[in-house]
Amino acid sequence: MANFTQFQLKELDKLLNYNGFTPLIANNNSEFYQFFANFGINIYQDYGSGSKGKTLYNFWVSSPNDVALKVIKEIKEIILYEFANKNEERNKAEFLFDSIEKRLTNEFEIIDNIFLTNKKYEIIKELTPGGFGDTFLIKDINLDKFFVLKMYRGEFINEKDNEIFFNKFLEEINILYDLNHQNVVRIYDYSNKKKAWYIMEYVDGGTIETYVKSKPHNLSKIFLQAINVFYFLENKDVCHRDIRVNNILVTKDGILKIIDFGFGKTIENNGTLKSATRLVNYTFTLPKELNCDIPKYTKKTEIYFVGKLFERLLADNNIENFPYENVLKKMTLEDPQNRINSFSDIKNLIKNISNQHQIIPYNLKQKYQDLVLRLDKIIISKKTYSIIYDYNKIINNIEKLLDCNLLNENLDDSKFFAECFISELGEWYPKKSQISVNYLIDLLEWLKSLDDQQKEQFIKNLQFKLSSYKIHQELPF
Numbered sequence: 141m142a143n144f145t146q147f148q149l150k151e152l153d154k155l156l157n158y159n160g161f162t163p164l165i166a167n168n169n170s171e172f173y174q175f176f177a178n179f180g181i182n183i184y185q186d187y188g189s190g191s192k193g194k195t196l197y198n199f200w201v202s203s204p205n206d207v208a209l210k211v212i213k214e215i216k217e218i219i220l221y222e223f224a225n226k227n228e229e230r231n232k233a234e235f236l237f238d239s240i241e242k243r244l245t246n247e248f249e250i251i252d253n254i255f256l257t258n259k260k261y262e263i264i265k266e267l268t269p270g271g272f273g274d275t276f277l278i279k280d281i282n283l284d285k286f287f288v289l290k291m292y293r294g295e296f297i298n299e300k301d302n303e304i305f306f307n308k309f310l311e312e313i314n315i316l317y318d319l320n321h322q323n324v325v326r327i328y329d330y331s332n333k334k335k336a337w338y339i340m341e342y343v344d345g346g347t348i349e350t351y352v353k354s355k356p357h358n359l360s361k362i363f364l365q366a367i368n369v370f371y372f373l374e375n376k377d378v379c380h381r382d383i384r385v386n387n388i389l390v391t392k393d394g395i396l397k398i399i400d401f402g403f404g405k406t407i408e409n410n411g412t413l414k415s416a417t418r419l420v421n422y423t424f425t426l427p428k429e430l431n432c433d434i435p436k437y438t439k440k441t442e443i444y445f446v447g448k449l450f451e452r453l454l455a456d457n458n459i460e461n462f463p464y465e466n467v468l469k470k471m472t473l474e475d476p477q478n479r480i481n482s483f484s485d486i487k488n489l490i491k492n493i494s495n496q497h498q499i500i501p502y503n504l505k506q507k508y509q510d511l512v513l514r515l516d517k518i519i520i521s522k523k524t525y526s527i528i529y530d531y532n533k534i535i536n537n538i539e540k541l542l543d544c545n546l547l548n549e550n551l552d553d554s555k556f557f558a559e560c561f562i563s564e565l566g567e568w569y570p571k572k573s574q575i576s577v578n579y580l581i582d583l584l585e586w587l588k589s590l591d592d593q594q595k596e597q598f599i600k601n602l603q604f605k606l607s608s609y610k611i612h613q614e615l616p617f
Contacts, residue, residue: 323369447471517573
């Protein structure tokens with residue numbers, strides 16, 4: 141595999157496809173043409189005129205360094221010739237090709253040489269690049285732990301802009317280093333020299349979008365974490381300014397983590413952002429304060445984009461009865477004059493909602509009612525009040541039952557299921573209801589996902605329900 145970075149591949153793909161250069165370099169005398177011919181591909185036919193948007197990514201990454209280097213040098217000559225009278229485009233292309241050649245010639249830098257420490261790191265793989273740097277998953281050899289390395293990408297920037305972007309990279313380090321919160325990715329080490337870099341926490345999970353898709357019932361918990369961390373940032377006078385799903389991760393344990401403060405800005409005493417820039421990739425409809433001649437990003441703008449992100453998660457996952465829907469409406473009003481003022485006000489609003497009536501997630505009732513309906517089909521009466529009050533005991537009982545039936549489609553006897561919740565039962569409806577193993581798996585996963593408040597509510601309701609079954613008094617003869 142050729143040692144392109146993802147950023148280089150992306151920029152190369154844009155240069156070739158979106159500027160119409162693919163047909164130009166697809167002549168049968170070129171190394172480029174021959175390179176693809178070795179894969180049985182006619183580059184002109186498959187990537188000729190009208191092919192804008194098609195990517196050559198898979199072919200570039202499958203080529204060895206020496207072959208890719210030959211192809212790059214030939215393409216470079218052709219494109220720079222075409223850009224002869226376009227100085228700006230030519231300079232940008234030169235920066236790109238020079239950096240690619242450097243990468244293909246020298247392999248990845250030995251990471252030990254980057255650091256001024258005695259630690260030893262190994263590059264595992266490249267991750268999605270940030271705005272100003274290439275990002276890698278690395279492993280600390282001594283600790284046997286994973287971290288993320290972000291390195292400043294100076295070679296893509298001309299001298300005029302290099303100082304500006306270098307300072308932005310350092311500003312990201314400064315912002316992250318001062319933030320100590322469970323829901324903000326933690327920075328461990330850094331260098332502010334010419335080859336600037338920093339090492340941060342590795343988040344073992346995925347994007348908030350992926351997490352909510354697999355566990356939509358946890359969206360309320362994720363929302364509360366988001367409000368708490370943005371409240372923390374608000375008190376630190378920091379605006380993230382690049383709120384999108386790729387910058388908000390969730391661990392496998394359901395802990396939200398905000399990453400990539402490349403566009404982050406601190407707020408001055410007058411309420412304005414320090415050296416603000418409009419260079420932000422907005423993925424939602426712009427609010428009124430940005431959709432105007434003199435755009436202004438404020439704390440209220442941050443509230444708007446957080447709200448919009450959760451609105452999209454609700455819509456994309458068809459989630460209904462979200463308990464904080466009215467809060468989202470106040471967050472996403474386009475006119476900042478009508479929008480809720482601060483994350484502090486949002487926290488108070490959420491607290492008031494909780495005090496007025498206990499928030500029950502949309503599927504807690506559904507899952508609970510499904511469970512008791514199944515129990516109703518199994519239990520006639522009970523001899524005693526031997527109800528299991530321990531939530532963890534219930535979990536353990538289901539796990540044991542599941543372990544003994546993993547190779548079955550259904551339980552042989554449904555009373556074994558009821559005995560996960562209540563013991564010393566009297567009379568049953570024999571074979572009245574089938575309990576599938578798949579239902580057990582789903583129930584177990586759901587029960588493990590509940591937070592402490594939801595567990596308490598579940599146990600309280602279940603105990604009341606189980607106590608309502610009639611006691612069958614045995615006759616003395």
